[in-house]
Amino acid sequence: MAHRPAPLLALFSDFGSAGPYVGQVMAAWAAAAPEIPRVALFSESPAFDVEAGAHLLFAFTRTLPQGSVIEAVVDPGVGGPRGVVAVSADGLWFVAPDNGLLAVVVQRARTCAAWRVAWRPEAEIPQTFHGRDLFAPIAAALARGGEPPAPCAAVDLPALLRDVSDPAFRVVLVDPYGNLMTGIRASDVPPETRVAVGGEILGAAPRFEACAAGEAFWYANANGLLEIAVNRGSAAARFGAKVGTPVRLVRS
Amino acid sequence: MAHRPAPLLALFSDFGSAGPYVGQVMAAWAAAAPEIPRVALFSESPAFDVEAGAHLLFAFTRTLPQGSVIEAVVDPGVGGPRGVVAVSADGLWFVAPDNGLLAVVVQRARTCAAWRVAWRPEAEIPQTFHGRDLFAPIAAALARGGEPPAPCAAVDLPALLRDVSDPAFRVVLVDPYGNLMTGIRASDVPPETRVAVGGEILGAAPRFEACAAGEAFWYANANGLLEIAVNRGSAAARFGAKVGTPVRLVRS
Amino acid sequence: MAHRPAPLLALFSDFGSAGPYVGQVMAAWAAAAPEIPRVALFSESPAFDVEAGAHLLFAFTRTLPQGSVIEAVVDPGVGGPRGVVAVSADGLWFVAPDNGLLAVVVQRARTCAAWRVAWRPEAEIPQTFHGRDLFAPIAAALARGGEPPAPCAAVDLPALLRDVSDPAFRVVLVDPYGNLMTGIRASDVPPETRVAVGGEILGAAPRFEACAAGEAFWYANANGLLEIAVNRGSAAARFGAKVGTPVRLVRS
Structure with a gap:
């Protein structure tokens, strides 16, 4: 190939x-x-x-x-x-x-x-x-x-460079499944980090299949961004989130 | 090139x-x-x-x-x-x-x-x-x-030709930004003309940057149609307009 | 050609x-x-x-x-x-x-x-x-x-094959016009069959033009599926239907 x-x-x-x-x-x-x-x-x-x-x-x-x-x-x-x-x-x-x-x-x-x-x-x-x-x-x-x-x-x-923050601690895209992409590079974030969004604090999961249906988690998406998802559900609906919603890293 | x-x-x-x-x-x-x-x-x-x-x-x-x-x-x-x-x-x-x-x-x-x-x-x-x-x-x-x-x-x-009016004094498309395209060729309309839509009367602006954010105006769009816009906002929301909403030319 | x-x-x-x-x-x-x-x-x-x-x-x-x-x-x-x-x-x-x-x-x-x-x-x-x-x-x-x-x-x-039903007696897609595609192959259904959806029972029509505007009917769509439509209207709105809504065949 x-x-x-x-x-x-x-x-x-x-x-x-x-x-x-x-x-x-x-x-x-x-x-x-x-x-x-x-x-x-x-x-x-x-x-x-x-x-x-x-x-x-x-x-x-x-x-x-x-x-x-x-x-x-x-x-x-x-x-x-x-x-x-x-x-x-x-x-x-x-x-x-x-x-x-x-x-x-x-x-x-x-x-x-x-x-x-x-x-x-x-x-x-x-x-x-x-x-x-x-x-x-x-x-x-x-x-x-x-x-x-x-x-x-x-x-x-x-x-x-102008006034663009990098990283940007907020939602930068809601995808069609309701997943929340953030302006944070996942490779900059240790996997034990927890993420605060919409009043909840989430841990990481390596992939969707590692979670129960309806469970929320963050992960490194396929484009390298820290993304927040709910397995077989909509994180946007769960957290009332949209573009601009703040996302915070909670380091242990 | x-x-x-x-x-x-x-x-x-x-x-x-x-x-x-x-x-x-x-x-x-x-x-x-x-x-x-x-x-x-x-x-x-x-x-x-x-x-x-x-x-x-x-x-x-x-x-x-x-x-x-x-x-x-x-x-x-x-x-x-x-x-x-x-x-x-x-x-x-x-x-x-x-x-x-x-x-x-x-x-x-x-x-x-x-x-x-x-x-x-x-x-x-x-x-x-x-x-x-x-x-x-x-x-x-x-x-x-x-x-x-x-x-x-x-x-x-x-x-x-059938029953198609040309020009058509109405909105023919709401674009994804909320801009209102009309069935009026802009080249037929003198720039001092004012346009009535949704109870307001608007003047022309040559480009978005000539207006303050939130200001409404009409202009010749890049496809030659008279278009109604709000700078960095939605004209559809501002005027409650949709496809079919009447648009009138007000000649001084 | x-x-x-x-x-x-x-x-x-x-x-x-x-x-x-x-x-x-x-x-x-x-x-x-x-x-x-x-x-x-x-x-x-x-x-x-x-x-x-x-x-x-x-x-x-x-x-x-x-x-x-x-x-x-x-x-x-x-x-x-x-x-x-x-x-x-x-x-x-x-x-x-x-x-x-x-x-x-x-x-x-x-x-x-x-x-x-x-x-x-x-x-x-x-x-x-x-x-x-x-x-x-x-x-x-x-x-x-x-x-x-x-x-x-x-x-x-x-x-x-897994757990996929064929035929599937339900809506599998609502198209942009509001037409309802079902998981039923139209070629398996005799044309005199009636179809029950959302509390109504519909007959077949060979094409949109055979119906009055606003009339509901079923037909063999261009992809071979049994589809429910309203001429120049939305069947999804008319029947309150969405993906998953049951569809039943009523054989005379």
Whole structure:
């Protein structure tokens, strides 16, 4: 089963899978770079929540093949003065608004370089959908050519970090099963640690099957985040939790 | 970054992104025309609402590459006597039920021709999923061969218009952010026009960043429609609006 | 329009189209087998409901081209002792947890063979996302090589059937229009049969157009299941029905 994985064009956004925006970015990529596999990696990052997006973006891109290009869009400031950045981090490319969305990627990269991209399309573009009209062609150019389109200029990494907390001691996503993903890297947390959420204190379990149905626990999820779950149930319902609910580590 | 864009197979429908129908059309295309990029362009057109679909279909296909084939399905009359039409409009192909869904595309095209497609698959097909069993193979044939499968016959354009109002002074889509898309082309509306919705009267703003958080305004969206939004908030919640809510232009 | 259909990689799951899981499986396939068309066939199988999934899986794969590989994941026991099975049934391959999810496929196949797959990736994998880390590479290997990766061993078909009822006299899916799919094959039901649901008794109609708007009826849906619908309305709302609601056949 040996095979050199193909690099991808991947979209990470808060566009919502029900809306028209993901389809239009996919169409733009299919038109501009039909030979490159494209994936709507994730479309339900919490709307306007740059910090939650920064943690999920890092987590959800850990298993993408080297050379992949990820367009990341959580962009409440679209059309304003914020710039556009392209970051090469540990063999992956990221294109995003310069608003902190790449903060966790940059902070946790072993090797990293960043450019501010001043390239703009020749035709005038609307100021409300840079995901399709600005980030998508930059991402396609990166995937085809391997470098950001000119003009662009190197930028210092600390400038990209903004006000994003890492770790973020809160829920950053409720998944469709009602599991609670947090902005905490599980590998930073010893397994004997207990976790406080919604008035309860939970221990760790290595896997769902180790718990009785209805039992709550935390575990290292498959994307490296500390996640709170109820076996065959909804942790969101059990704890009345949503994006933003505080999560605390209780060290023995 | 010069590159001749690749034509696509694109699906526009009211199938719902959560249902099984989009996946089955994508599978039919992947089997019939694997070499042609395919995109689920939009799956949440308001159910059974042909007029809303007609406006959204025109708007959402403006940026597709020349030669693309769009299958459009909002088809409450599936299995009944309504026919199947293929329309070539300004370099794009559309395949749809003959129920008015192509009215705005036809009305606004600079160059346009239409055919009634009498071709049917050899095997008997179910009468409830023409999106997969009838429109999809016609669209794939168009994408591969460039003309509608025979037998088909030219049809007069006015016959396709039906009872679709253009413009439609109402909400035609609530997007995942709560923004309200209307059936009004923004390019027909002078920027000093004010817009009445839900008991309030709003002015235009060129972009989200020009407004304070929580401020309501209208603007030309990235698909050319007049859209009502609240910066970093939900216009649907603010105005209690949904698909069908009336929208009025207030000319000074 | 003659053309030998291309085999596909298709994902059937209860992952939820809004969650991050479908995108990660698609990315894994795009990296491992970029030349093979891939489709998110269906992502909203009722969570943890293996029996509903077993019926929907059989129904939704009837029109896939020969040679296609379907990864099926409804897997409440992920990380536990349940095994992994690969089944060749009537020219399609299925990869799934050994929990009964393939029961209807196996029971209704004309020709069928099954293997227990003991192959595991070289690197250690998380115990919570076998859909991406275990089933996906097995499916990709099947699509590229035509046989399950070694080590694997033939398994008796009856062992795969588990506690899945076929037919299942209940609602197995509510679609986005509010139609009710049941675990009953329509071809097993004479057209004069009446169907009891939510306190009402319904007759059959051959198609939506044969009924008045608002009328309830049952019909053979395009995937071969007995389905209950209200013309231009929601059967789920009309009957207060959801997944699990009993459905009874009333033979005259």
